Amino acid sequence: MALAMKIRQLTFRLLQVYADVVRTGSITVTANRLHLTQPTVSQQLKRLREIVGEPIVRQEEGRIVPTEVGQALYQLSQDLLSRADVFSQYLDEYNSGGRGHFSIGLVNTAQYVLPRLLGPFSQANPQVDVTVEVGNRQQMLNRFERHEDDIYVFSHPPIDDAVLAAPFLSNPLVLVGPENCRWAGVEGLTMNDLKEERFLLREPGSATRHTFNAWLDSAGIELRSTQQIASNEAIRLAVASGMGLAVLSRHIVADSPKGVQELPLQGFPLKSRWHFVVRRERRLPPAAYRFLSFVQEALAREFEEPEGEAAVAELLKALNQARPLSKPQ
């Protein structure tokens, strides 16, 4: 027996027209509704009939009524069209950023503040699925090179023409000592006072260490005793147990202040900022774009970071220009 239906030629347009004819019971009416001429609709029905291989409608008392096969076809049409419509809605949501997925790569230090942005965003956009990757600077640089994430947060953005960076949040670095530290409360504390102290430092690649080093260099100071520890958390614990002093992001201290305190060293806190980093040519998932917009607003509203807001605004603008209307593959 011949193939039941020439499915390859089946078009959603045909199904749309057909479904409307069944609903209205009139070819002429459907033609008007769809802004077509009557013969066009007749033709479409004929073609659909050929595709199906069976009569699908007949005329009965002046109305067009579906045959038995036609009824089944009508059900099919409704079914398929509504499913396609659901997909279309999904697309809309996806494009608005209200649905979908993106991933963000954070250097270790940033994980103490990003949740304060990601949390509310997820709350507001439950359909968006965010992957957060955390690692030290070198690990994040590797991920960045491999294009593994949509957005990155660095203190010192990689230098690259293809990169857009927005310094969105200040990241003050402070001197931290144990709870019962003898330098607490000392006014006008200088590094000179501390030259006998041991300093606990992150690994050389780390931005925190880099910034601290740069400050030391410019001040012509050399540390007497240092020890390298790989994680901020471990450093905090080590400081609390009296193993030495450290320079850490104030956010870390604010987040879990147990056993440590900030010391009022002159010239501190060191200024530093976190940057959103995205590749200029990368087509950002709408959800990621929406996140950045969300952050922009939050910075002004809750973080009192107008400079940060401006930087993010500029980033978004640049992204829009890099990808105007056409969406290259």
Add this chain to the structure above:
Amino acid sequence: MALAMKIRQLTFRLLQVYADVVRTGSITVTANRLHLTQPTVSQQLKRLREIVGEPIVRQEEGRIVPTEVGQALYQLSQDLLSRADVFSQYLDEYNSGGRGHFSIGLVNTAQYVLPRLLGPFSQANPQVDVTVEVGNRQQMLNRFERHEDDIYVFSHPPIDDAVLAAPFLSNPLVLVGPENCRWAGVEGLTMNDLKEERFLLREPGSATRHTFNAWLDSAGIELRSTQQIASNEAIRLAVASGMGLAVLSRHIVADSPKGVQELPLQGFPLKSRWHFVVRRERRLPPAAYRFLSFVQEALAREFEEPEGEAAVAELLKALNQARPLSKPQ
């Protein structure tokens, strides 16, 4: 915002190709599988991408992988294609007559035998839905005129060029009297003996009455006393209660013999046959066709009606010729 998807241009062919690319992960492989060239498949993907308005695949480590939107599209494709396939299977079944619906109109008398054909047919074809209409000859003629049913069963088919009739089953008319009738067992019983009897008759249009009348006329007999009763069943009960004699289809007596018996009148039983009647130009639903085929076989196998089988065979043949391969609307 622009429309999410240009659904009117969406083709099942595109979805088929796309789904295969996602499955194989390779444009080239899909091209070979579908007997196309590689650029053709690339093109199709591009077009689909334009229809959707979003990138749907990307290349990753030499493989083609769907984007997030692409994955949703793939699911959609699978879904839609499988649904279309279900419909296609339905079409096959419909065409084979194994599924669907047809209606058959019976004159009253025929309802005593048709169940013996329809029952087994329904048993063998549970997916076929049969509507049985029953009425007297005039009612059936009206339905016939209005093209309301697919098949009719008449004793005397309407005379009409556009009609195909197959005398498929003999319908012997017999004289019936009450259980304790004094004519029972009388040999060589003639109408002359019965001229004082009252005869209970169906309405003038009925084929039973028509046949009986014709026989009376040809024999030059006139009935003394008659009474008209509209239903066979009512006549049978009247006969049983001694109100008179009647001429009925032997099938009626065989079906419910309580209180009545066949009387051995000379010249009886009168010969008569039921006819399947279909309109020549009517496109018979495949299920109706299948029913006729079923009946054809049953007549030979169980009813010992070789003439009937031949008549039905001829009917089927004529139907096939009237509707060769093309199926006009």
Add this chain to the structure above:
DNA sequence: TACAGTCATAGATAATTATCTATGGCGCTT
């Protein structure tokens, strides 16, 4: 570096589709 495999793009063409206008047939209603 040269080669092989995989895609994308360009350019060309045949086929198919989408639509329109013009007309004719049918069934009802004046």
Add this chain to the structure above:
DNA sequence: AAGCGCCATAGATAATTATCTATGACTGTA
């Protein structure tokens, strides 16, 4: 019978699609 509304068919055309061949770009691997 004339007119009206509704649908089918014919004929024409513009637009779109389906595909092909040829060619170039990119990515690894020998």
